[in-house]
Amino acid sequence: MPFIEYVGLFGAFLSAITFIPQVIHAYKTKSVGDLSWGMLWIVFTSVIVWLVYGFYLHLLPVIIANSIILVLSVVLLYFKATFKNH
Amino acid sequence: MPFIEYVGLFGAFLSAITFIPQVIHAYKTKSVGDLSWGMLWIVFTSVIVWLVYGFYLHLLPVIIANSIILVLSVVLLYFKATFKNH
Numbered sequence: 574m575p576f577i578e579y580v581g582l583f584g585a586f587l588s589a590i591t592f593i594p595q596v597i598h599a600y601k602t603k604s605v606g607d608l609s610w611g612m613l614w615i616v617f618t619s620v621i622v623w624l625v626y627g628f629y630l631h632l633l634p635v636i637i638a639n640s641i642i643l644v645l646s647v648v649l650l651y652f653k654a655t656f657k658n659h
Numbered sequence: 660m661p662f663i664e665y666v667g668l669f670g671a672f673l674s675a676i677t678f679i680p681q682v683i684h685a686y687k688t689k690s691v692g693d694l695s696w697g698m699l700w701i702v703f704t705s706v707i708v709w710l711v712y713g714f715y716l717h718l719l720p721v722i723i724a725n726s727i728i729l730v731l732s733v734v735l736l737y738f739k740a741t742f743k744n745h
Binding site: 604 | 680685691701709
């Protein structure tokens, strides 16, 4: 596999784990007031679009990364809806 | 251009604007305590990786989207470092 594909995989890995620290932070503090609803809904929408793209073109890294982000974005939306928004 | 490329462009557009609402929210409230440093640094790192990928393969949508996210992530890092973290 050419070198640049490893760069792409590393990018997909970083994109996939982007929201893990935010989920942990929100879970620990139970405080989500500073998180923007707009950002969370755009993330949720964009991963749906990327999943359509990934499945249509059979791009496994895109499918895996965005499936992870989908789960994390749903968790953050749930936290935003249930934790205190000070 | 095949339909699925429009889906990809739409995905890149959504990814590019993801952090705009968060930048606006942080600027209005001057409160960033609930934002995770980990997330912000991962976003910053991942866009660098994606820019290497995009420039190497001459993928304009990847270059444009990640250039926008780079600017937004630097702004959010600056806000996180300067605004109140309650």
